[in-house]
Amino acid sequence: MGLTPKQLEDHVKELAGDGQQTESSFIALIHGDYKLVAQCLRTGQLNANHKALSLALAGYQRGTPNDAWEETVKMLLQDINDPYGRAIFTFVRHGNWHEVISETSLPLNYRIGIALLYLPDIDLSEYINSTTAEAIAKGDIEGICLTGLTEMSIPLFETYIHKFSDLQTAVLALSHVSPRYFTDPRVTVWRETYRSLMDRWGLFEQRATFDMQFTQLSAISNTNHDEGRISSSLPNLAPAVALRCPECEKRNDANMASEPPAENLHPQRIFNSLDGHDGNACPKCGRHMARCAICDVWLGMSTAGSKENGGNDSADEDWIKMGTTFCQACSHSMHTGHAEQWFERNDECPVVGCNCQCLRMDE
Known part of the structure; x- marks a missing residue:
């Protein structure tokens, strides 16, 4: 669509040379170049369908067809499975594009292109509205060319997920636009479910990669053309590491201290300092973090620690070593x-009675 005659000729000849004679012929037919259609149908290895299409087009170009010719085309159409061949037969049989865009075997982007070229405005609006509604109802992922990756696409993806159980396609596609341009609770649920599935399947590295790339896509960025830089409208935050409480699954970081604690908690149990002499307690449920299986000191650090260390590499390294690591198999935790x-000299978990070979879980 929208090609110059030279671009059209080069494009369809390339397709025909790759063995896609019917698709290249159909594209030429959309542009009204019957001579190019015939050339495409004669390119490469021909079969009976290509010859039948050539005869049908020749009969159509000669003028008003008779009843016998129409019946022959109708009979041939029943034996054609190729969507582009069917579309060509449909056009030469009826002589207009209205019937062609009703051919559901034809890819939706072609049908929309034909509608944009040949339908009057009123018919075009009705066709786009009805086709969009049909794509959403069927969960037809091709409907993205009508809805775009906008809020209109959410009902389409919802039906698509329910019909095909393909969560990954929806999540990866929508990660480019949500929450960068819009938010929807359904997208959040799908994304968290997808992350949980990867964890359940042991795809921890893939899940971490997804998290990092999703975070990059979530930043609302714009390019400073004068300086060639990309700036973000989001505040610049220091790199941080945070823990989640294993009981209530809430984040244990300094920002949580500003949220109201649970009513049954004593104020002194709220996690609001870096010292942690009494052990770090969850600000939501009040439960202590686990102890290090090696030194028996309470685990857990506030992300605010990164602010104090600044750009000091040795301080950053010490800070990382004070972070928490845990075994996915036995769930025992320790300082990194x-x-x-420990594992430089030992193979098994440091907890007495636990024979888990934690490092082998990564192999």
């Missing part, structure tokens, strides 16, 4: 630095 030292 202690875990490194």
